[in-house]
Amino acid sequence: MIRHSHNISEEHSKLESYLQSNGLKLSFGRELVFQAAIGSHGHFTAEELVKLLKKQPQRVSRATVYRSLKELLEAGVIRETAFGDKHHHFEHVYDEDPHHHAQCIRCHSFIEFPDLKEDTVYRPILEKEGFKILGHEMHFYGICRKCRDRNS
């Protein structure tokens, strides 16, 4: 896929402003999780990051990884991508063209395809890949009214 010209520091700023507006600090643990997430290729799970960060000289606990991932998610640095199995899957937004996922309900594998803005345009792409479409839905993510109110 074609890459964006986004800068990593731009992503880092997302995190910083998120932390600031929530009274949180840019700690060393958070920084490591950020680096691991942003440095990943393709998709990753929380547990994968846990294992990865266990190998580093600077240890980060499982609790911190889970906590930090939630923050990165809300900050918009990463997004959740896979469903259907019991893992949370993520990918970073940086250096990725907007794309969608088509997921197999049997093996939970998925294929990626570029965001073409129009529903009907996607079908031929997927069918050419041998993917039998059973259905689709548009999945928006964000903050609901209740949570927004609760926060202020």
Next chain:
Amino acid sequence: MIRHSHNISEEHSKLESYLQSNGLKLSFGRELVFQAAIGSHGHFTAEELVKLLKKQPQRVSRATVYRSLKELLEAGVIRETAFGDKHHHFEHVYDEDPHHHAQCIRCHSFIEFPDLKEDTVYRPILEKEGFKILGHEMHFYGICRKCRDRNS
């Protein structure tokens, strides 16, 4: 939401033909899970069905519920709807207008909105609901090439 004129027996036929083409039988347990799923209002989790079916005179085991739900999913009687937490959420397709879900990344609640076929049309609807959109993706589900080949 406006209802379709779909018939329940039409949904039952979906299941029957799925079972037949997979060499499976329409057992009593499957029938009960089907009834419970089709009779549900809104969304439901696997565990909710398990509890529900425990109260009935005819018992159905947890294993059977999970197994049957996968079949109903593949048969197209139900679809998976919610993500982000560790539960599988389902809803039946019967008597439901095509719609999408917008999910809060904090509390995992979601709102539903009708399928209007066009991306940009959705945003004003969600924003009117107080939902702050952080992003979206089109989620297709189906059977991947590998799984289709493996099956034949």
Next chain:
DNA sequence: TTATAGATGATACACTGTCTCATTATGATC
């Protein structure tokens, strides 16, 4: 320095979804 608030890690915990396997049901064939 002291006080305050946030950050962390270890660990316990609840619960989901999967798997195994012995047993039972089903239904086709003779």
Next chain:
DNA sequence: GATCATAATGAGACAGTGTATCATCTATAA
């Protein structure tokens, strides 16, 4: 209806995820 092959079932064990707790550590401001 007896026999046989195959599918279905239930009970329980199981691994693994994501959450919660809480005592301890750290950073920052006063």
